[in-house]
Amino acid sequence: MSAADRKRLEGTTRYDPSEVERRIFAEWIEGGYFHPEAEGTPEENFSVAIPPPNVTGALHMGHALNGSMQDALVRMNRMRGRNTLWILGTDHAGIATQSVVEKMLRAEGVDRHELGREEFVKRVWAWKEEYGSTIVEQYKRLGASCDYERERFTLDEGYVKAVYRVFKQLFDKGYIYRDNYMVNWDPGSHSAISDLEVENREVEDTLYSIDYPVEGSDRMLTVATVRPETMLADTAVAVNPDDERYAELVGQHCVLPLVDRRLPIIADEHVDPEFGTGALKITPGHDPNDFEIGRKHGLEEIGVIGPDGRMTEEAGRFAGMTAAEAQEAVVAALREEGLLRAEEPYVHSVPFSHRSGERIEPLISLQWFCRMDELAQPAIEVVERDEVRITPPQWKRVYLDWMREIRPWCISRQLWWGHRIPVWYCDPCEETFVGEVTPERCGACGGELRQEEDVLDTWFSSAIWPFATLGWPDDTPELRAFYPTSFLTTAREILFLWVARMIMSGLEFPGAIPFRDVYVHSVIQARDGRRMSKSLGTGIDPLEEIDVHGADALRFGLLAMSSTQDVRYSDAKVEQGRDLSNKLWNASRLILLNCKFEQDQSHINAPQGQVPAAVGRGILNLDRIEDRWIISRLERTIASVTAKLEAYDFAHAVQEAYAFFWSELCDWYLEIVKPRLYEGEAEVSATLLWALERTLALLHPVMPFVTEEIWSYHPARRGHLAIHPFPAADESLFDLEAEAEMEAEIELTRRLRAWRELVEVPVASVLSARVEGGGPQEFVGRLSRFEFSGENSADPVVSIGSVKVLPSAEIDAEAVQSRLEKRRKELRSEVERAERKLSNEGFVAKAPAEVIEEERGKLERYRAELDRLG
RNA sequence: GGGCGGUUAGCUCAGUCGGGAGAGCGCCUGCCUUACACGCAGGAGGCCGCUGGUUCGAGCCCAGCACCGCCCACCA
Numbered sequence: 004m005s006a007a008d009r010k011r012l013e014g015t016t017r018y019d020p021s022e023v024e025r026r027i028f029a030e031w032i033e034g035g036y037f038h039p040e041a042e043g044t045p046e047e048n049f050s051v052a053i054p055p056p057n058v059t060g061a062l063h064m065g066h067a068l069n070g071s072m073q074d075a076l077v078r079m080n081r082m083r084g085r086n087t088l089w090i091l092g093t094d095h096a097g098i099a100t101q102s103v104v105e106k107m108l109r110a111e112g113v114d115r116h117e118l119g120r121e122e123f124v125k126r127v128w129a130w131k132e133e134y135g136s137t138i139v140e141q142y143k144r145l146g147a148s149c150d151y152e153r154e155r156f157t158l159d160e161g162y163v164k165a166v167y168r169v170f171k172q173l174f175d176k177g178y179i180y181r182d183n184y185m186v187n188w189d190p191g192s193h194s195a196i197s198d199l200e201v202e203n204r205e206v207e208d209t210l211y212s213i214d215y216p217v218e219g220s221d222r223m224l225t226v227a228t229v230r231p232e233t234m235l236a237d238t239a240v241a242v243n244p245d246d247e248r249y250a251e252l253v254g255q256h257c258v259l260p261l262v263d264r265r266l267p268i269i270a271d272e273h274v275d276p277e278f279g280t281g282a283l284k285i286t287p288g289h290d291p292n293d294f295e296i297g298r299k300h301g302l303e304e305i306g307v308i309g310p311d312g313r314m315t316e317e318a319g320r321f322a323g324m325t326a327a328e329a330q331e332a333v334v335a336a337l338r339e340e341g342l343l344r345a346e347e348p349y350v351h352s353v354p355f356s357h358r359s360g361e362r363i364e365p366l367i368s369l370q371w372f373c374r375m376d377e378l379a380q381p382a383i384e385v386v387e388r389d390e391v392r393i394t395p396p397q398w399k400r401v402y403l404d405w406m407r408e409i410r411p412w413c414i415s416r417q418l419w420w421g422h423r424i425p426v427w428y429c430d431p432c433e434e435t436f437v438g439e440v441t442p443e444r445c446g447a448c449g450g451e452l453r454q455e456e457d458v459l460d461t462w463f464s465s466a467i468w469p470f471a472t473l474g475w476p477d478d479t480p481e482l483r484a485f486y487p488t489s490f491l492t493t494a495r496e497i498l499f500l501w502v503a504r505m506i507m508s509g510l511e512f513p514g515a516i517p518f519r520d521v522y523v524h525s526v527i528q529a530r531d532g533r534r535m536s537k538s539l540g541t542g543i544d545p546l547e548e549i550d551v552h553g554a555d556a557l558r559f560g561l562l563a564m565s566s567t568q569d570v571r572y573s574d575a576k577v578e579q580g581r582d583l584s585n586k587l588w589n590a591s592r593l594i595l596l597n598c599k600f601e602q603d604q605s606h607i608n609a610p611q612g613q614v615p616a617a618v619g620r621g622i623l624n625l626d627r628i629e630d631r632w633i634i635s636r637l638e639r640t641i642a643s644v645t646a647k648l649e650a651y652d653f654a655h656a657v658q659e660a661y662a663f664f665w666s667e668l669c670d671w672y673l674e675i676v677k678p679r680l681y682e683g684e685a686e687v688s689a690t691l692l693w694a695l696e697r698t699l700a701l702l703h704p705v706m707p708f709v710t711e712e713i714w715s716y717h718p719a720r721r722g723h724l725a726i727h728p729f730p731a732a733d734e735s736l737f738d739l740e741a742e743a744e745m746e747a748e749i750e751l752t753r754r755l756r757a758w759r760e761l762v763e764v765p766v767a768s769v770l771s772a773r774v775e776g777g778g779p780q781e782f783v784g785r786l787s788r789f790e791f792s793g794e795n796s797a798d799p800v801v802s803i804g805s806v807k808v809l810p811s812a813e814i815d816a817e818a819v820q821s822r823l824e825k826r827r828k829e830l831r832s833e834v835e836r837a838e839r840k841l842s843n844e845g846f847v848a849k850a851p852a853e854v855i856e857e858e859r860g861k862l863e864r865y866r867a868e869l870d871r872l873g
Numbered sequence: 874g875g876g877c878g879g880u881u882a883g884c885u886c887a888g889u890c891g892g893g894a895g896a897g898c899g900c901c902u903g904c905c906u907u908a909c910a911c912g913c914a915g916g917a918g919g920c921c922g923c924u925g926g927u928u929c930g931a932g933c934c935c936a937g938c939a940c941c942g943c944c945c946a947c948c949a
Contacts, residue, residue, distance in 0.1 A: 589909035845929030
């Protein structure tokens with residue numbers, strides 16, 4: 004070790020992530036480790052497509068968790084020597100980005116309509132150039148080992164080409180069509196949105212009951228509505244066909260108040276006779292149910308509310324009012340005419356836009372749709388057959404249920420920012436052209452063409468992310484090397500919005516599943532159990548956590564707190580990660596500053612994937628029990644942690660690695676071998692360096708910065724830990740006998756220490772004890788501060804295992820007696836419990852033999868100890 | 874309305890095959906012991922939501938109930 008390194012290690016008793024992280028990250032980038040060549044096959048390579056964050060986004064806890072999981076697996080596979088690609092990029096996020104820029108312009112006093120579409124889009128691009136890489140930089144802070152040289156954007160040139168190819172092919176197959184249909188109109192973003200972007204919220208409204216006079220009679224039909232203003236667009240009244248109260252009225256008409264339109268009275272099963280009066284006003288233009296009923300019965304569709312949320316000309320004297328104003332006016336008018344029968348508070352669920360937060364206005368409008376049935380079928384089958392595996396498994400059924408009920412997808416959006424739909428119209432001859440490139444002129448009449456104004460739903464382009472980012476539709480080396488990708492981690496909220504659509508489009512276009520595994524991770528809630536959300540102010544900023552505790556601490560903490568169920572954010576887990584970083588640092592200082600580097604350490608520079616099997620045998624000298632024990636524990640921990648990571652069981656994986664390192668390696672092994680280490684013994688140096696090297700490599704995928712930093716102090720290392728071979732458990736080093744023996748020695752040490760405390764012996768005093776036969780290991784006495792001797796005939800105060808504690812003035816005799824009495828009591832109750840169990844005929848007759856044997860063994864041991872204590 | 878999940882130590886959460894309930898944090902006691910006080914050693918703390926059932930044996934399996942959360946759904 005260089006003198007400078009030694010000095011730095013000696014002087015730094017605390018690991019300081021803020022000093023380390025940027026420097027280390029730059030070294031990785033410099034090394035080009037995250038930028039693989041496009042070689043090999045997808046089967047032998049490892050690739051992951053990041054869920055593309057919105058270009059407007061800032062790293063939130065969901066990204067941090069998702070990123071920590073992906074990076075752990077990506078780094079592990081890279082270290083295993085697989086050609087590894089983590090595709091990074093951002094999503095143009097139509098509505099979100101357009102709103103951000105619109106807001107910015109508004110602050111300058113500019114309305115986008117003043118600028119015009121072309122200029123506005125230019126401004127958005129300018130915004131993107133300036134701010135669009137924010138979140139990418141934040142992923143770097145986390146340590147994410149993405150390929151930053153292959154960064155993609157869902158609106159970059161190649162990507163647009165892929166989107167247009169997809170549109171064209173789906174159109175040619177007849178899946179994409181244009182129709183006048185009821186859509187979720189979002190008055191906030193001034194666009195249609197899909198069913199999946201709508202969330203239902205409970206709202207208290209007023210339920211109005213209104214009398215509709217029956218034509219040619221003085222009878223009234225009373226209907227109920229929470230939206231009286233929509234009555235202006237009523238085109239029928241419906242009753243249940245089995246409802247005898249109204250049977251004679253079916254086929255007759257009633258008269259729509261305020262409008263005097265004749266409304267047919269129709270029968271439809273959808274009407275619930277139990278609700279209200281059992282008569283339902285039908286407004287096909289403004290209610291999704293009524294729309295269905297209207298189409299079924301061939302009713303007229305009238306629109307009285309426009310896309311701007313104001314009443315249209317159709318609304319007659321209410322035209323020009325906002326819907327809310329019209330509601331008030333209509334209610335007032337009805338009241339005046341004596342037709343308002345009742346008003347009562349009414350709680351029901353109402354659709355809101357997930358994007359703008361505004362209440363959805365169902366409207367009929369001309370939109371583009373994509374039929375999903377044919378696309379869904381193969382995507383159902385691959386999941387049924389587990390070719391795409393969904394973990395945890397309960398989400399498989401959720402996915403399948405949704406896919407089997409899938410409905411057409413409204414893919415057009417009335418925005419300016421996005422993929423403008425590749426459809427051109429020729430007004431004179433009414434021709435429509437669909438293509439991947441802008442056509443010059445109308446093929447039929449040679450006239451000017453006009454491109455469709457609408458853009459595509461952002462999710463239309465996200466759906467092709469795993470292959471579009473690799474260069475599809477071209478046959479690129481990247482596509483050949485890295486598609487299908489290996490796995491996807493995602494929050495369940497985008498299972499339908501994104502995951503399902505990627506599977507459908509993967510099968511339809513490149514013709515293969517986009518990933519083999521989908522891991523649906525938990526949601527991290529705020530500390531108080533509420534959702535983390537910007538609007539609630541409950542978000543916890545991962546970057547602040549990184550600033551305070553370090554990226555490794557956050558990564559460890561997030562993985563440790565993750566689960567199959569939703570969990571609250573745990574500061575304690577992040578602090579546990581921070582403490583672990585520090586512990587790694589300090590244990591490494593102890594080892595690196597005291598070890599002899601006389602052994603050949605060249606194995607640590609073995610090339611990727613070529614660590615010789617059982618290499619440890621040639622390096623380690625395992626004569627001593629504690630060395631065999633720690634190496635066995637290490638290798639078994641490697642096996643277990645690796646298996647858990649591969650099974651996406653991150654929480655148990657990291658906690659097991661923590662427990663091994665902290666309790667077994669540091670608390671016991673290091674304390675046990677300190678004398679040997681200080682003496683400069685070669686064997687213990689070899690063992691410690693081996694254990695350190697493999698522990699650092701094992702933890703590197705989870706805590707890349709601190710492990711890499713420590714690695715840089717290893718005198719024999721060349722190159723970075725990021726590309727060092729990941730340890731594969733060497734089963735030939737498993738030694739269960741050594742483990743059992745060491746566990747007994749450790750347990751004895753514990754009991755001796757506990758006994759000392761109980762009988763109030765000062766820490767500084769060394770007690771004497773007699774041991775028979777071979778006696779315990781040397782360290783037992785040292786760590787419990789006992790002096791063992793073979794000869795001494797004094798009567799022992801107590802026996803603890805094989806150790807007979809000899810009298811001493813420092814031992815409080817009274818405490819000993821009360822301690823002994825307590826132990827006798829414990830033993831008596833244990834003996835009683837075991838006897839009871841063994842005298843239970845059912846137990847002896849039916850329990851498995853080994854369980855009974857175990858119970859008998861316990862009983863004997865307890866009896867024996869009780870006999871010794873008298 | 875349908876579906877899924879939860880209820881375990883003061884807090885946040887684990888708990889595999891049904892066979893003496895665990896972790897981290899917090900708490901108590903003692904230690905700045907030449908890697909680390911972001912540390913070391915020792916300790917206290919549990920009606921496993923409630924009721925019933927199956928079983929030799931239930932935190933775990935079954936039924937019912939009570940709360941809490943999430944997802945899906947076209948009752949005005």
